Structure formats: structure tokens, C-alpha cells
Amino acid sequence: MKKLALLLILGGSIHFSSGQELGFPSKTHQKAFIGLDYLSVKMPFDAILGLPEDNMGLTGIHYNLWLNKSIYAGAGFYGSVNGIRGGLFTLGLNVGIKKELSKHWFVDAGIHFGGGGGASAPDGGGAFLLPHLNLGYALNNFSVTAGYSAINFFDKGNISSQQLNFGVQIPVSFDYSLFKEREQSYTVTDLVKSSWNQPSKRISLLLHLNNLSPYGDSKLTDGSLLKGKTIQLAGFEINSYFNDQWFAFFKADGAYHGIQGGYMDLFLGGGYHFSMNKDRTNILAKFGLGAGGGGGVDSGGGFFIYPDLSIEQRLFDEVYLAINKGYLMSLNNHFSATTLGFGLKYYVHQQGLSSTDGSQLEDVKIKGVQFILGQEMYLNADRMIEPTEHLHQFALQVNIFMNKHLYLAGHTSFADFGNAGAYAEGLVGAGYRSKKLGKTNASLFGQVLLGAAGGGDIGTGQGLIVKPSAGLDYKLNNQLSLRTAFGYVKARGGLLSSPSISLGINYSLGILTAK
Template identity: 50%
Template sequence: MKNLILVILLLNVSIVLSQEQKEIPLKKSQFGFAQLDFLSVKMPDPEEKNMTLTGIHYNVMLNKYSYAGVGLYGAVSGERGGFFGLGINAGIKQNITNHLFVDAGLHFGGGGGALTPDGGGAYIIPHANLGYHFKPFDVTLGYSYINFFDYGKIKSHQFNAAIQIPLSFDYADFTENGNDYSIEGLKETAWNQPSNRFGLFVHFDNLSFDENSQFKQNTTIRLAGFEIQSYFRKNWFYFIKADGAYSGIPSGYMDVFVGPGYHLSMNKNRTNILAKFGVGAGGGGGVDTKGGFLINPDISLEQKVLKNIYLTVNKGFMLNFDKSFNASTFGFGLKYLEDINGISSEGNTKATAEFKGVEVIIAEEIYFNVQRMYGKHTQNMNQISVEFNFFLNKNIYAAGQTSFANFGNAGAYAEGTVGLGVETNRFFDETTTVFAQILGGAAGGGDINTGEGFVIKPSTGLNFKVSDKLNLHAAVGYVKTHGGDLNNTFVNFGINYNFSLLSAR
């Protein structure tokens, strides 16, 4: 018995020593920038006003001069409120002097709007700009061209202007996902820095229209949405959110907002009041927002119900400048809040910190034999999709996905879905993972009958490692609507960009 006790003690000591000797991962930095750009597009009908598109992008620097990323466009003036596009970016930024630089690149995506001559939805926007470095941001101006080349009629040459804001982040390799390290050990490394608060928010809003609004509906429009919040000061944050209608009107309505917010905590940080002001674009589904530009002031109350999870209720307004679209919003949601990439945060009493995995998946998705409403025929439909996965632990993740049709004569079809997934540990010599997920949300447009807009998408697939940050991605699944004709199998293929963030909350 004494020998057995001695062996157990020795094993415990060896485990403790091995944990203490576990090498803390190197803190790496990914340089990048956010961009807001504007272009005024000439429409095929000479009697129609130009459509002004505003783009929101995030690009990572691949090296000192080249970049790649994703971007979302929305109409903010003209006659095409509800026009949206989603795509991928690639380009170069090369300095000429200390202040002047050239920026040339290409955006490829899919999108459209109701009654817009967008064909299948596929488009390209090449640009060539001259930029100037200011201290906190860059400004560029130059030439761009837009072409809806899959049987669309929108082809336009125009000037474009952009504001670029440096936005980098620290990370560790994705292999650190789920690994714990002691706070004491991290204090001796570059991870010993103030953390940044980061929130993921799933919400449901009810949209009710003012009696003076030109848009009349006897029923409340119900929206489902996904929001990302990132804090740049103790109480100040910026956010981006997207909503889609899933009940109350024919499918197709969508909106996207960005803006600042202020966070006030009380009750030992268990209760929060948030005030936000969003600007963005919206429309579709028979909802006339004129040119598409909307503002969205909002106030919400959050109450902590579980570790890192808050229940929220919100009240706000959504309107355009002339109040022809004027609605109030009331909703609720669930929010997941983390302090990331540092070990010093208010109220942190944890002895360990954990790395949380993040995946950004850009894929081309194919729906097979999709029924059309008016032609009464079936045809394959392609869409470009971007999915964001945040790992709650080593194997379970929360997911948000948006996608827009780009081939198959369904321009203006779009989806916004959220859900949960599970992913295995790596096998086959640490190269392969298998995942399964289920997403649900809103979809519509493009002559595709999705009923009032609610869809559910279970799928399974695999990721194959090609570098520390990149994987090849493939999946197969099924999409089903409530009350619509879209009930089809699908496949997608793409690239999975992944990394880990340190959480000390």
C-alpha cells in the first residue's frame, strides 16, 4: 500500500511539473485594416438615378504589400433600397512616398435586389486608387468598374472613395484551441497585457411601423439577426449586425448596421445598459426604404444568467431621413461575452486562461435543383458564403453565416443564419477534422420561394490542413424552409482561415 501511495504521489508531481513546463504559445500579430468605401453606379435605365453603394470590408495583410479579405455592399441612395452584395477582396498596397501609396485590387461576389437587372448575381469590382496616409487612418480615391457578368445588365465605370482604418489583432495558432495556461505563467510573457472585451449576440426583433410611415402592414415583421461587438475603450465599443425577416411579410427583407455603442455596468457587472447608434442599409421583401439608407438608435438591458452569457431585451427605432420608412423595434436575445488577448481585466479572479478557436470560412455553395416561383422549373443555384465560428470550448462552437446567390439566375437571393456546431480533434497526422452543425435563420429573394423566410440548414463536412492558418473546407447538407419550396441538398467548398484568441474571463 505504501508503494502504491508513493507511485500516485510521484505521478501527481510529474503531471504538475509537466503542466508548469508546458511551453506557453508565442503571441503573434495579424496586421489588417477595415475599410468603408463609396461608389455611385450608373443604372442600365437612363431615366433611373444612380445607385450609391457603400461597402464595409475587413482585409488582412498577407505580407508587406498584399492583402485579402471579405466585404459587404449595400445601397444607400437611388431607387434600389434592399440591394446587397457579399464578396471577397484581394489587392496590393504599395508606398510611393512616406505618405502616398497606390491601392489596386478586385472584389468578387454575389448579390442583387428585387427587380434589379442583376442576372445570377455574380459581379466584379476592380479598382485602382491613389491613397494618402494620415496618422490614424488612410484615405484613397480612384477609378472602379462594376459588372454583373452572369447575365446581368449593370455595368458601370465610376470614381470611388474609401477610408481605411488599421485594425490588427493578436493570436496564437489554432492548435492551441481549448488549451489552458496558468495566469502566473502568462504574466512572464507578452500575453501580460490588458484584455479587450468581445461579444457575440443573437437577437430577435419585432418591427412595428408608425402610422405616418408610407409602408403599411397589418402584421408585425419579425427579424432574426447576428451581431459582433468589439470594445476599444473600457465602456465604448463598435458593432456590426445583420437582420433578416423570417415572419410577417414575404421573404426577402434584410438590413445591415454598423456604429458605436456605450456600455454601463452595475450590480457587480451582472447587469448592463447599452446604448447604440447604427447607420446602414436595408430593404427588400416588399419593404420600400427608398434609396436604402437607414439609422437605428437602440437601448438594451442585459442580465447575466450563466457564465459569460447574458439575456437581453432592447427597444429602438429604425427609419430613413424623410421618415417614409419609420418603425419601432422591440426584441430580446442572448449574448456571449469574453475578455480576449490579455490577462488583466476588471473582476478577473481566474487562475487559468484558455485559448478559444476562431474559424472564418469562405465558400462557394451549390443548391441542387432549386424550384423557381415563376418559371415553375428547377435549376441549380450557387451562392458565395462567409461563416464565422467561435469555439465555446475545444469542440463546440457558435456559428454565424451569411450568403448571397452569384450563379443560377437567382440574383437577390440571400441568407443569414446562426447556430451551433461540433468539431473533432485533429487526426490523420494532425491534418483533418470532421464537423457537424445546424444553422437556422432568414432567407429569401431571387425568385426562390422560402415562405415567410425561415430556413434551417444541417450539414456535415471536413477541414484539411494546408498551413498553420489555412484549411481546405468541404461540406454536404440539406436546407429546408417553413412553408416554402426550398427543400434541397447542397454542397460547399472553400477555405477555412483559423487562429486562437486568449480568453481570461
């Protein structure tokens, strides 16, 4: 709950410039930055082997909003990429302050408060603190940082280390409207004299099922070979385009069948997009770097490379059927697999009225988007071996509204208390949000999520869970609201079957889209 209190304190002072033009949708400019960092964590002595354990290399990716000119807050993931703990992942909240020393030099101090674990690491319940104090140097398009950091898995964990860290910060920004303006439609002619008359940014969202087919010496941590088995994954991929051809992507998958629940992977990379057949058919070549493991898979330190080739065929409007074929492998061939995936992909131009080639777009509409950070609790969550107890998680959910009330959701959560640090979820689903209840600021919602989950001795079987819930959303201001829910979580083929309670902070906005 400390994370929620911190968000509420900071949330009212987000750094932006805004304006309301008569007859036009509101426009607010939000500054932010993407952070990438690496630290080498000293691990405790391995009492079983009687040997010191190699350092664990952690790499992180973060998205932070500027709350004012000096203070930032956001969320970030960490994953193991070196050592023997491939499959250790975390999710947490960032808060920091940045002070300029000169035109180029600055000091960055902050803290990351998160939850997670995995790969049989001594992570306890999963909760950890990671403060840092860095010196940075600003270049034209990015900044580099280095400095001191300390990590402590303080909830009965045995990972505590002080180390140097190295990072890169890339400034980004976006424009948005008010959430209450969602589903308002305009023509380009309506907005040509507004501040929205600017080049758009193209993005795409892919929801897919992916099959991993290990080969060679790929094995489980118990030594049994994985060759001939298929690990079935579900996940998503987001592409952000620099121009018509080149793009960056972020991809996340989790296992729901084929092995014990708990495997997941995260990738960041780039690619090239080639269109033909009057833009009805696309071919994409991608290359990514990332982390993966868990679910009993022996992925070594966890660092993977991911080359991939995809073909897409338009079904209708901007919706495509996507098929991908690629490879997922560690550099030393410790783990290798072919990948074959199928999914649905949606392209959209947003935050402007013209495409990257300068042509005017049409069918302008404000779409509602929500980002929810919060704490969840499963009551008496059944374990496979350890005694039953409550499971606590730090969760992130993104809702994309299809109309005024119906939304699609993506959800991830990582254990932070409850002796299950390795437990994590990656879910998708749909929900419905009601109108305001009378003259109050409250509205009701209901949703159903399903997807992959596992780790931490939680009884999820091979990893497929379903998670219905209903709750109340109470508006604090135009962007922030409190959100609470009650629900149930059930594992298919596993012991987990528990009531759930959640409390979070909801950041809502409207995104101008055009076709």
C-alpha cells in the first residue's frame, strides 16, 4: 500500500503544458523518458553446492513521466541476463529526482520499489528496494548515467548487494486529451486549424499465441531434455514506428501449456517493415535482445537473442492476421528454440492528422486509455508444497476502450509478499465500465482476464488461469481515480482457487487517433 500512497502524493503534479481550444479536443503535452540500465548483483554463498555463486546481471527497462521539472515517477521491469538465474523477473515503481549541474552534467537520485523473483533465487516474498545515486551526461538525443546502487530483497529474501550501475535515458513525449472526451469524432477539416494539425505517430499492437520448440541440448533444470516438446505461450507485442519502414518493438510472452507454469520472456529490439499488394500485405524482419526463463527451463543467465520474420495479411480496416517464424537462443547455445506464432495485429496513427509521408488522414476519434498500478491479494493461495497463505502482488494493467464502456485489457503482476517471490502473471481480457452512479464521481466495472501464470510454488498447473472481478472506480481529478475490486482466480489443472482483492490508482487519458 505504500506504493499507492506515493503515487497519490506525486500524481497531482504531473509536468505538462496544456490548452483548451474552443470547439477542439483538449491537448496536453506530457514529457517522459525511457530508461535502460544494467547492474551486476552479488549473490549469496550457495550452501547446497558449497561454492560462491556468480554475480547475477540484471537489466531494466523503465518508462517515467516528469511530474515537474525535476521529479519523475513511472514503472519498470528487471530481468536476469547473466549468471545462473535466467527467469528472474521483477516489476516495480520508480520515483526519482534529477538536478542539472551544468549544460551537460546532472545528478540523478531515486528508488525502485518492486516485486518479483524466480529461477530458485533466494527472493523470499519478492519485495525489494533498489535505490540509486548516479552522475549523468546529456548528449544530443540521449543521456548516459553511471553510479552507485543497492538492492535488497527485504521480505525474507537473501539477496542484498551494493554495486555500480550503468544506464541510458532517452527523452520521449506524447500529447493526449481528457478521458471524458473518448469516442468523440472529428474530420481533418474540423481540426486543421487546431494544434492537433501535426504529424502523427504510428504504432501497432499484436496479441498472439506463440509456440517454442526447443532443440539441441536445451533442458529443464532437473537435467531432462526439452527436445521434441512444445512450450505454448501467449503474449503481446507493441511496435512504434520512426518512419514508414523502421520501428522499435517491445514483446512479452508467458507459458500457459507444455511445461510447469512460470516461464516468460521479454524482448526489446528493432525491425524493418516492407509493404506490398497495395498495403494489404506486410513483411517484417525483426531482431531483439532480452531475457527469458522460469517454469523449470534452464536458460542459464537468461540472456536471449531473437531474430524473427513475420508476414501479415489485412483482414479489414487496420486489422491484420500475423504469422511469425523465428529463433530464440542464448549466445552460448545453452537454450535454443524455434518459434512459430499466430496473432491479430492492429495499426493506428495517433497524436496527429498526417501520416509519416505527409498525406492527410481521416476518421479522427479520441480513444480512451487507462494505466492502473496497484496491489492485489489472493486469499489463502494454494501452494504445491509450502503451507497455504495469502499472496500479495504488485500489478500493472492497461485498458484500451473500444467504445464508451467496453474495453480490452492487458495485465501483469509480480509477487511482492507472501513467500512466493517467483510468482508472476501475464493476462489479457475484456471489461465493461458503467456510467457515473448518479451525481457521484463513482462508476462500476466488471472484467474477465485469462492467460499465463506460475512460479513461487503457487499451484497453477501448467500455467493457465482465469480471473473474473468487479469493482468501483472513484474519480479524483481529470486524470486520476482510485480503483478497487473483488474477484476470484482459478487455475486450470492446478490447485489455485482463491478470492482476490485489489486496490490501485488509475491514470486515464484520451488518445487522438486517425486512419
